[in-house]
Amino acid sequence: MDQFFFKINLNKYGELKxxxxxxxxxxxxxxxxxxxxxxxxxxxxxxxxxxxKAKIENRRSLLRQIKQEIKTYQVSxxxxxxxxxxxxxxxxxxxxxxxxxxxxxxxxxxxxxAITHFSFKNNNLSLYGITKxxxxxxxxxxxxxxxxxxxxxxxxxxxxxxxxxxxxxxDIEKDVEILRFQIDCISKESGKKEGxx
Numbered sequence: 714m715d716q717f718f719f720k721i722n723l724n725k726y727g728e729l730k731x732x733x734x735x736x737x738x739x740x741x742x743x744x745x746x747x748x749x750x751x752x753x754x755x756x757x758x759x760x761x762x763x764x765x766k767a768k769i770e771n772r773r774s775l776l777r778q779i780k781q782e783i784k785t786y787q788v789s790x791x792x793x794x795x796x797x798x799x800x801x802x803x804x805x806x807x808x809x810x811x812x813x814x815x816x817x818x819x820x821x822x823x824x825x826x827a828i829t830h831f832s833f834k835n836n837n838l839s840l841y842g843i844t845k846x847x848x849x850x851x852x853x854x855x856x857x858x859x860x861x862x863x864x865x866x867x868x869x870x871x872x873x874x875x876x877x878x879x880x881x882x883x884d885i886e887k888d889v890e891i892l893r894f895q896i897d898c899i900s901k902e903s904g905k906k907e908g909x910x
Contacts, residue, residue, distance in 0.1 A: 817868035826859055838873060838898040846883070846890040856881070856894055863898070873898035 818840075822828060825844055832839040844855055856878060863869050863876050870876075881894035 813868050814872070817866050818863075821859070821862040821866055821869075823859070825855060836900045838900070839879070840896045840898065841893070842896070843884075843891050843893050846892055856892075856896070860896060863896070869898065873900050875899040 818828065825847075826842050827844070828840055828842045830841050832841070860876055860878060876896065876898050879895040879897045881892055884891050884893055
């Protein structure tokens with residue numbers, strides 16, 4: 714006589730409960746992850762929107778200021794020609810930031826060289842300096858090294874791409890032999906402006 718065997722899973726409810734708990738944990742983890750990503754993206758969008766609003770407001774403020782200046786010119790009877798506008802644009806784009814330039818000059822000038830004064834004429838900057846003559850060192854090597862340092866400084870070369878030795882002469886001051894020299898820093902816009910610093 715054949716016997717029949719039945720397999721009864723007495724722990725079926727427990728396994729089902731464990732599966733539901735596991736699925737709930739996965740769902741919660743996915744929900745929290747998406748929630749965090751959504752919050753971060755929202756903050757990013759809010760900050761980007763705030764920055765764009767600030768830029769737009771700055772542009773609007775500048776536009777209001779320009780309109781106010783135009784009204785002032787119209788009321789005063791002074792009208793800007795296209796040449797005036799071009800000159801104003803040129804001044805704002807071709808100006809030289811002298812503070813950074815002077816700091817750059819001080820950084821490349823060694824203690825063996827002293828800059829006595831500057832001259833800015835026809836958009837060329839002339840450096841006048843002195844150095845004590847040393848028998849151990851050739852004076853022109855010292856000046857050549859100084860010119861090389863000037864050419865390697867990004868704050869100087871951006872406005873003065875051509876730097877040349879102009880002239881020099883020996884002098885005696887308080888029984889000390891010195892060399893006076895001139896170095897010209899020639900700008901891209903050479904021959905257009907005049908001035909002195």
